[in-house]
Amino acid sequence: MSEVMPTPESEAELAFEGALRPKSLSEFVGQQKVRGQLQLLLHAATLQNRTPDHILLAGPPGLGKTTLAMIVAYESGRPLRMSSGPAIQHAGDLAAVLSSLVPGEVLFIDEIHRMARSAEEMLYLAMEDFRIDIMVGKGAGATSIPLDLAPFTLVGATTRSGLLPNPLRDRFGFTAHLEFYETGELERVLARAAEMLELEVDPGALTSIASRSRGTPRIANRLLRRVRDYALVHRTTAGQEAVDAALELYDVDELGLDRLDRAVLDAILTRFEGGPVGLNTLAVSVGEEADTIESVVEPFLVRIGLLSRTPRGRVATAAGWRHLGRRAAIPAALFDDQL
Numbered sequence: 001m002s003e004v005m006p007t008p009e010s011e012a013e014l015a016f017e018g019a020l021r022p023k024s025l026s027e028f029v030g031q032q033k034v035r036g037q038l039q040l041l042l043h044a045a046t047l048q049n050r051t052p053d054h055i056l057l058a059g060p061p062g063l064g065k066t067t068l069a070m071i072v073a074y075e076s077g078r079p080l081r082m083s084s085g086p087a088i089q090h091a092g093d094l095a096a097v098l099s100s101l102v103p104g105e106v107l108f109i110d111e112i113h114r115m116a117r118s119a120e121e122m123l124y125l126a127m128e129d130f131r132i133d134i135m136v137g138k139g140a141g142a143t144s145i146p147l148d149l150a151p152f153t154l155v156g157a158t159t160r161s162g163l164l165p166n167p168l169r170d171r172f173g174f175t176a177h178l179e180f181y182e183t184g185e186l187e188r189v190l191a192r193a194a195e196m197l198e199l200e201v202d203p204g205a206l207t208s209i210a211s212r213s214r215g216t217p218r219i220a221n222r223l224l225r226r227v228r229d230y231a232l233v234h235r236t237t238a239g240q241e242a243v244d245a246a247l248e249l250y251d252v253d254e255l256g257l258d259r260l261d262r263a264v265l266d267a268i269l270t271r272f273e274g275g276p277v278g279l280n281t282l283a284v285s286v287g288e289e290a291d292t293i294e295s296v297v298e299p300f301l302v303r304i305g306l307l308s309r310t311p312r313g314r315v316a317t318a319a320g321w322r323h324l325g326r327r328a329a330i331p332a333a334l335f336d337d338q339l
């Protein structure tokens with residue numbers, strides 16, 4: 001008798017994410033402006049029977065960049081090739097991908113800011129003229145052989161658009177800036193997910209999960225999964241009590257801050273008297289990558305008004321002090337900034 005192997009948790013999470021991905025623009029919740037912009041761009045390309053312009057998707061993780069890239073391919077009826085910046089460490093890696101694209105294919109490069117410099121330069125020409133120059137040989141005898149490419153649409157995604165060199169940024173026909181979602185929008189994301197998972201959740205509980213999801217659909221769906229686990233294990237309904245218990249267990253507070261968000265805020269208050277403190281110093285003090293603090297933690301803390309970025313560094317706001325239950329030592333930097 002064959003034994004059924006359980007699915008590893010990480011795979012189950014991925015399958016869960018994949019199953020919940022909206023397939024079309026009409027199923028995609030929120031980001032109304034970006035949806036309208038994309039719709040126009042895709043429609044115009046269809047009317048002219050050409051490949052859509054290259055698209056850059058910028059914004060914090062989990063807001064739907066990969067999902068939108070898939071939607072661009074789906075809506076324009078074109079095949080999709082997926083790659084990522086860290087996988088492109090040499091110009092040759094990119095040449096291999098580009099030269100094997102079929103006409104009209106959508107090429108998605110996630111974390112495009114992490115691609116090798118030499119590949120970036122190759123991409124400029126590829127995006128503009130659908131052509132690359134392959135270098136053959138070394139030193140004085142090196143020659144470049146031009147290679148024509150099939151026309152394609154590049155969809156790049158980045159959490160750090162500021163790191164992209166201008167020549168690359170300028171070659172995108174359109175840059176979509178994804179914003180954090182409102183609670184009402186996340187409620188819709190969650191209601192759709194609950195329905196697809198055939199999970200009964202009280203409407204009040206959905207609102208509560210939505211308001212504690214850092215404005216991020218990926219986090220909303222993940223918290224829903226934890227609430228479902230709690231209800232399953234404790235044989236209870238997925239109501240407010242299950243939400244409070246599950247989120248407390250996973251260190252998600254009433255504003256949706258997680259352990260790292262609080263560690264960053266706490267370090268600014270406790271070790272640097274509210275700031276200003278530089279990014280690298282802050283990263284070392286919480287033992288985290290500066291990149292993660294800048295692209296994941298800060299945008300959310302700034303958005304909900306607990307942190308402000310000043311030319312001299314990061315400063316906790318009065319609301320930041322209050323959130324961690326501290327009395328502000330009235331940092332001088334706050335006055336400097338708010339006068």
Ligand SMILES: Nc1ncnc2c1ncn2[C@@H]1O[C@H](COP(=O)(O)OP(=O)(O)OP(=O)(O)O)[C@@H](O)[C@H]1O
Pocket residue numbers: 016017018020021022027028029030031060061062063064065066067068110157159189217218221
């Ligand atoms: N607007 C949306 N409506 C419904 N679900 C969404 C939406 N945006 C994202 N999601 C869900 O959130 C999850 C994460 O989305 P996605 O992988 O597209 O984010 P991302 O921005 O590409 O993240 P990363 O930068 O980490 O790759 C997906 O499972 C998707 O189902």
